[in-house]
Amino acid sequence: MMLYINYIHLMKLRVTYAKRSYKDKVYVTPLVQYSYRDEKGVPRHKTLLSLAKLPDYLVKVIDEALKRGENSVIDDLFPEAGIQYQFSVGIGAAYVAWAVLAQLAVTTLLKKYLTEVKALAVTAFIIERMIAEKPLSIVAQRRQFDGSPIHYVLGSPPTPSLNGWYQSFAELEKVRDKILEDLYARKSNTDKVFLYDITSSYFEGDMCPLAEYGYNRDGKKGKKQVVIGVICDAEGRPIWCDVFKGNTSDQTTVRQQLLHLKETLGVQEFIFVGDRGMVTNARIEELEEEGWWESFNYITALKRKELMMLIDDQDHPMQTDLFDHENLSEIEYQGERFVLCHNPYKLEEDRMVRERLLCKTEEKLQRIDNAVKAGRLKQQDKIAKRLYRWLNHWSMERFFRVSYSDGYFSFERNEEEIKRFMAIDGCYVIRSNVDRETFTSEDLQRQYKDLKYVEQAFRTMKTTNINLRPIRVWKEEHVRGYIFACFLAYLATWEIRKRLQPILAGAADKTSDGISLQEVYRSVANVSVGVFELNGKSHSALSTISKKNRELFKLLKLPEITASLNQ
Numbered sequence: 001m002m003l004y005i006n007y008i009h010l011m012k013l014r015v016t017y018a019k020r021s022y023k024d025k026v027y028v029t030p031l032v033q034y035s036y037r038d039e040k041g042v043p044r045h046k047t048l049l050s051l052a053k054l055p056d057y058l059v060k061v062i063d064e065a066l067k068r069g070e071n072s073v074i075d076d077l078f079p080e081a082g083i084q085y086q087f088s089v090g091i092g093a094a095y096v097a098w099a100v101l102a103q104l105a106v107t108t109l110l111k112k113y114l115t116e117v118k119a120l121a122v123t124a125f126i127i128e129r130m131i132a133e134k135p136l137s138i139v140a141q142r143r144q145f146d147g148s149p150i151h152y153v154l155g156s157p158p159t160p161s162l163n164g165w166y167q168s169f170a171e172l173e174k175v176r177d178k179i180l181e182d183l184y185a186r187k188s189n190t191d192k193v194f195l196y197d198i199t200s201s202y203f204e205g206d207m208c209p210l211a212e213y214g215y216n217r218d219g220k221k222g223k224k225q226v227v228i229g230v231i232c233d234a235e236g237r238p239i240w241c242d243v244f245k246g247n248t249s250d251q252t253t254v255r256q257q258l259l260h261l262k263e264t265l266g267v268q269e270f271i272f273v274g275d276r277g278m279v280t281n282a283r284i285e286e287l288e289e290e291g292w293w294e295s296f297n298y299i300t301a302l303k304r305k306e307l308m309m310l311i312d313d314q315d316h317p318m319q320t321d322l323f324d325h326e327n328l329s330e331i332e333y334q335g336e337r338f339v340l341c342h343n344p345y346k347l348e349e350d351r352m353v354r355e356r357l358l359c360k361t362e363e364k365l366q367r368i369d370n371a372v373k374a375g376r377l378k379q380q381d382k383i384a385k386r387l388y389r390w391l392n393h394w395s396m397e398r399f400f401r402v403s404y405s406d407g408y409f410s411f412e413r414n415e416e417e418i419k420r421f422m423a424i425d426g427c428y429v430i431r432s433n434v435d436r437e438t439f440t441s442e443d444l445q446r447q448y449k450d451l452k453y454v455e456q457a458f459r460t461m462k463t464t465n466i467n468l469r470p471i472r473v474w475k476e477e478h479v480r481g482y483i484f485a486c487f488l489a490y491l492a493t494w495e496i497r498k499r500l501q502p503i504l505a506g507a508a509d510k511t512s513d514g515i516s517l518q519e520v521y522r523s524v525a526n527v528s529v530g531v532f533e534l535n536g537k538s539h540s541a542l543s544t545i546s547k548k549n550r551e552l553f554k555l556l557k558l559p560e561i562t563a564s565l566n567q
Helices: 056-067 072-077 092-103 106-113 116-131 138-144 149-153 162-174 176-186 251-264 281-289 304-312 344-373 380-390 415-422 441-449 452-464 476-499 517-524 547-555
Strands: 014-022 025-037 043-050 083-090 193-202 225-233 238-245 271-274 297-301 329-333 336-342 400-405 408-413 427-432 528-534 537-542
Touching: 014 056, 025 056, 025 537, 083 149, 092 106, 092 116, 092 149, 092 476, 092 517, 106 116, 106 176, 106 476, 116 138, 116 149, 116 162, 116 476, 138 162, 162 176, 162 476, 176 238, 176 251, 176 476, 193 251, 193 452, 225 251, 225 452, 225 476, 238 251, 238 476, 251 271, 251 281, 271 441, 297 441, 304 427, 336 441, 344 380, 344 400, 344 408, 344 415, 380 400, 427 441, 452 476, 476 517, 517 547
Parallel strands: 193 271, 271 297
Antiparallel strands: 014 025, 025 043, 083 528, 193 225, 225 238, 297 427, 329 336, 336 427, 400 408, 528 537
16 A cells, blocks of 8 residues: 655755856856665756745755755745655665565576566565565455555566466476576585475465375474475575475485486585485485485484484494493494484483383383283283284383283383483484595584574574465465475575674574564665655655665665666
């Protein structure tokens, strides 16, 4: 909705004196002027009124009033000047998002692969997702598009139809691989390490063929979901995005991502970093049989169950007494390196989880014991069937001593074994086939911890900035395109955060006086363009930009903002 205000009160007006010579005489004409920058950023001056017919004392009064910021003196003295104030719109935040998207060539690629109208709709959606604290739905954004800051920044184009807006997602999905390939080709590609992880996002409704029940990372019980995979480079820059059915398991997506890196992006040698549920032992063996690790290497971590199995394996050199809670230790076995690490923040958590599972297993065993003593369970084979249904259900078998026969059952905790495994509380093991010349033990640990960059991508896309969820589109191609558009919004957000790092640092954990990204958007949103009509001719002018906002624009490496932008 347009905001109708008296825009002249936002402008910096002043009295200037124009001089001209004629027949050896110098004529001085007092003028009321304001300054602005043209499309090329060149400073210009525009004359609002001529004060030539006023006496000198009145010109002086006007001059002093304008210096005090009392622009209303113009209204009082010149009501006949024909000034009509139309509207103003705060364009600063939308300009930042649009300018960064342009610098990253996202807007260029959208125009290259989509029709003009669909490229416009996708760009408008991306900007809205980047800058809005609570992004509008597609229907609401279209309804409010005309006259919005995004509408002005994009050149005040005709508003696309609602169907055209939704169809833009379907068209975007068709060219997703081409856009990602072009974006990757435009960056400096010395990448050797790629970070990969997946997350899920829930739906409202169940009409989408991609939506399935699966391991829900959003904590939304009873909601169907889709699975989203993201690849980042070692710096954390997002370079790939994929969407899978909601019941897709972590490890089944790995091979496809390797194909994207090799065949689509053309990366010949790289190190693939995946979470412990991603690059499992079974997946590594399967990919080894296909020859994947001849040119590519991996860094992952053992799942807790895999770790305990290796400790139980008498042929494997990994034993509990090798774990050091202070320093890294490493063993090598059959061409693989295992780096034994410790996280003190997980120590108590691991103890609590084990105790909880011990109690749950103990409760099941106690029920068997009660049934045997009550005579409801007598035969040895039936006792065994009930026992082994629960004894290792939570991998707790090693922590109990159990004895049973016909009509007899007893159990107790194996305290010695529990104590032995307490040595690995808070510990985890990094697994890799990268040679020592490439990465030390410390390097492997650091690279694995860099998966935090992918987690940050998911956090930003789903909650803190872009608010991808809940998904409210249902056709498969619309869902895929919608998520990809949110991914492009994250790419630009990542770039903005990188440029603003000096002032964003410490804001999240309150370790400094840094500000958040939303505070930056709120600050630059005060940069406004006003439109007014003077004697039948329309004019636009940029409001005064504060010193703080000028510093923000400089830090963002953006060109000088002008009233006309790209119109």
